[in-house]
Amino acid sequence: MAETKALRAPLGLKLGNAAFLAVWIVVALFPLAWTALMSFKAPVDALSANPLRVIFGPVTWEHYKAVWITHGFYRNFLNSLLITAGVVTISLTVGTLAGYALARARSNLAFWILITALVFRALPHSVLVTGYLPPFLNSRELLMPLWDAPILGWILHLFAPVPPTLYGQPWAIILVLVSINQPFTIWMMRSFFMNVPHELDEAARVDGCTHFGAFWRVIMPVMWPGVITTGLFSFLLAYNDYLVTALLLDAQSQTMVPAISQFLNRDTRASDQIEAIAAAVSITAPLFVLVLVFQRQLVSGLTAGAVKG
């Protein structure tokens, strides 16, 4: 569409505009770029008050080696991988089903489920963790009656001789994070399903599909962009979480983000601080790739809830 002449900005405004954007780009990028730069320098250069030494000091991979190999950060990486993969898969499976039902239902019940989800979305996570901690720590005693029960107990014995202690169990934390994220997921999924016309499922139903068949064969194929977008946000929640994982996982099953505090609390030597920086950069790198690949989906996800109200 051709813009009318009057809408076009005068030169002065254009320059001001560009200058403002340039400043904001520097503000947005500088902390990240500088941190990344510091992680490759020897402590003397990285912590020097002279910025030129930070920029032109010799490059070293030593801190990354120390973090990943000596301090075993790869274990935390694997834990993060397990937790995020679990959360994204389960969250999407459960959330897609619910989102579809909520988008197609006209009942009052659907509305109240959505409202409750909205309230749950606002809960501070510390409140929920307070609720989890005592039962998670004592789950062995709490679940014992189930294991002693006549028939159910026999089935449960096939899986484990005694009830598990949920504290420090990755799969328990996956379920926790899926649930915490569920309110957000179903709202977002619902808004994507609302965009898929009704006529599509009705046509499939007329052709003899069951409700689930219509959902799986006809609706899902056009829903992939929405699924990817929602998956990205589930990924971010699980990957970025500090509070839940710090309190509910033990040292062996700890994910990357809370594990960084071990580098922080120890900074007695100069190289400890740079190791913390290298760990931080390691955590950020996958996110950087994520934005690079999925920028369009991220933007559509951020605006999905807002633009349509």
Added chain:
Amino acid sequence: MKARTFALFIAPSVVLMILFIALPLASVLVQSFYNTRQVFEVVQVENCTPGFLTSVCTTEERSRPKLDAAGRPVLETTFVGLDTYRLLLQPEAVAQALSAGGGGLPALFNLDFYRALRFTLTFTLLTGPFVIGIGLAVALAVNGIVRSLRGPVIFIMLLPFIITPVIGALSIRWLFIGDGILTVALEWLLGRDLSLFAEGWTLEILMMLYRVWHVAPFAFVVFYAGLQTVDQDTLESAIVDGASRFERLRYVVVPHLMPLIVFVTLINLMDSYRVFEEVIGFSSQAHRISLQYLTYSYLTPDETGNRAISRASASSMLTMIGIVFILIPLLVRTWRDHRVTR
């Protein structure tokens, strides 16, 4: 959709939310009225030291944790009513601080709960306008540049938003801590020594700066999407009517974006009320704590390995009261939309 199909589709999600959100919430409420602690027993211990002819014996009473048959400490749970809340809110100390000659507000903000409340509310209220303002300015600016540049610019803008909050806070901290590059630059500008991490108010400003840096991209993306749907005809008729650039912004663009501004404000209120990662990233607990951090600190085991569960429950419940106030306008709005669409 039939009720049965609806139930089948929605069941897994609802079961998860009941099991992991509704039930824990109820249990927190109950826990906040109870207190669990170890049972101590008093035992008589006889200490004998060898002496001449007879050994010298002293008997003393010592309290030690009572153990059960399996060797674990015995726990005792008692109903304490609102005692835990009183322990947190410390009404006597508040009355004393606010009475004549009591020290006033500064004394009040020495108490952990009020310190956390004060910081959380200041943080929530002060960051909002900046997030909206900067988000809007950046959206207008990006809308004014060549189309081919917009993609890369949006990519860079998104980075601060997508980054792990703790890591984002840390990366700002590293710019300022000790002889960090920006502290050095500020010292050079002001001509005096600075230690931004030694005082509460400078830390507080840094934490708010971080938050605005982190959330402004979200506001930007939402507003930018909204700008794409501004009605061009209205804009053109405004020009015909002789509206200046500023007037068009004031009377056409901003009213069009108003629902989005309300949306971003509400989301931002909800999220900044939950401020937590900043405290961890800036290690500000000695100077500034938030309500979520208060609960977190009760849940972290102390030197003896005990977690103050009942205190954490009470502070959780008090945090929830604030959330209810923030949610009311949002719920009213959703209810109105629901009435309109039906």
